[in-house]
Amino acid sequence: MIRINKNESPLRPLTDSQLATIIQEASFNFYPDDEYERFKAAYANYYGYNAEQVIAGNGSDELIQKLMLIMPEGPALTLNPDFFMYQAYAAQVNRPIEFVESEDDLTFNLEQILQRIEEVQPAFFIMSNPHNPSGKQYGTTFLKAIADKMNSIGGYFVIDEAYLDFGEAYKFDMQPHVLQMRTLSKAFGIAGLRLGVLIGTPETIQHIQSIEHPYPLNTLTLHIALYMFEHPEKTKQFIDHQRQLALRLRNLFNDYVADIMVVFPSYTNFVLTKGAAAQNLGQYIQSHGFLPRLYDEPEMNDYVRYSIATDSQLDDLEEIIKTWRSQYDLSKNT
Incomplete structure (x- = not known):
């Protein structure tokens, strides 16, 4: 099947010989301090950020769970339907979660979202963009309106951009209350290695790092990811x-x-x-x-x-x- x-x-990004070289160069007997910092710098350079704006985890799932733990007290708000793990991780940490219901065509009305934010007063609002499962990508005007509304109530806005490399690139002004989440499971083809990334202002990233493990990623994952970002073409x-x-x-x-x-x-x-x-x-x-x-x-x-x-x-x-x-x-x- x-x-x-x-x-x-459906594809592997590296050949057997490339993987063999990477494994030979990986120092499994040491903790991956340097590799983690090198990865953050390489990833940030690839997308035009600074390394201080980046934190990584074992897939976006771990990062979602971290957000559910560290965000201020109060409910999370998301779209329905959207990535089902938002709800699952909220339940794991006993965080209430509320929803904005879709139209019949799985699109979402901006005014309804803004109204729900006002009603729920969420600690943070999280949505995928491009959207899973519809595949629709929302533009910067739509996103900025949500970001501004969340800022007005003192909440955070998390944009899950797991599929952005298949969509249209866009610029979004980084603000302390806005986070962008990425993954290397889709376009980069390393789902089995579990590597997700969270991007924000240095101050916000530093706050999230307060609950980070000492060595959040293993040596092999970091070496493979480093190879890919150090060979950008x-x-x-x-x-x-x-x-x-x-x-x-x-x-x-x-x-x-x-x-x-x-x-x-x-x-x-x-x-x-x-x-x-x-x-x-x-x-x-x-x-x-x-x-x-x-x-x-x-x-x-x-x-x-x-x-x-x-x-x-x-x-x-x-x-x-x-x-x-x-x-x-x-x-x-x-």
């Missing part, structure tokens, strides 16, 4: 290849089935579909060797999500979709 249900990269080529795969995935669904189901525009490495035909297609694809994301939640049970795959796998997926479509059309015409 080919897994296309977790928004992972190769890394950019790797990301560009995945962006091409994402475009091809979108085109498959837009070309063959967008007239009979909702195919959401996407600025991510996945495509979301909706409707009775979408459910039928998802089950058909699963029966032919690919595992898409089929949702258990009642409010999402007519949605199906597909992550990117390799070129050859997309060739196979295209044939499966074409076959399903011909059978679907025949059933409607008889």
Whole structure:
């Protein structure tokens, strides 16, 4: 079964020989003090920040959990639907969490968000952008309005940018109450190594570091990540290849089935579909060797999500979709 249900990269960013070299150079017998500082500097340089603005953890999940622990007392506020782990980590630390409900098309009304902030008075508001699961990317005007509103009530605004490397780059003025969260699990293709990044002002990052472990990341993860950021041209080529795969995935669904189901525009490495035909297609694809994301939640049970795959796998997926479509059309015409 080919897994296309977790928004992972289908590709490895490094060759066996590159990995062998990295492992040989890694000093496993020492704590990774220097490597952690080098990684923060390399990451910051890649994206145009300062190293003092960066903190890293074992995946974005650990960073979300840290935020749930260290943010001021009060509820968290997020979108519904959004990344389900926001709710899970809030529950782990007994932090109340409130929601802004989506429109029928999974978009969110800015005025409704601002109204909910006023009603809930959250300690912090967290949302993914580009949004998971819809794939929509919200612009700077939308984000700035939320940031300004959170600032007015003395709260924090956390933007989870896990899929930003598949979307459109944007500039957002860094303020003490704004944090941007990233991951190397998607576009960088190292989900199994667990590496997430949080970006903020030096003062805010220093505050979050107060609950950081002495050595938050292992030597191997840091050496692999360092290699990627110290070879930026190769890394950019790797990301560009995945962006091409994402475009091809979108085109498959837009070309063959967008007239009979909702195919959401996407600025991510996945495509979301909706409707009775979408459910039928998802089950058909699963029966032919690919595992898409089929949702258990009642409010999402007519949605199906597909992550990117390799070129050859997309060739196979295209044939499966074409076959399903011909059978679907025949059933409607008889």
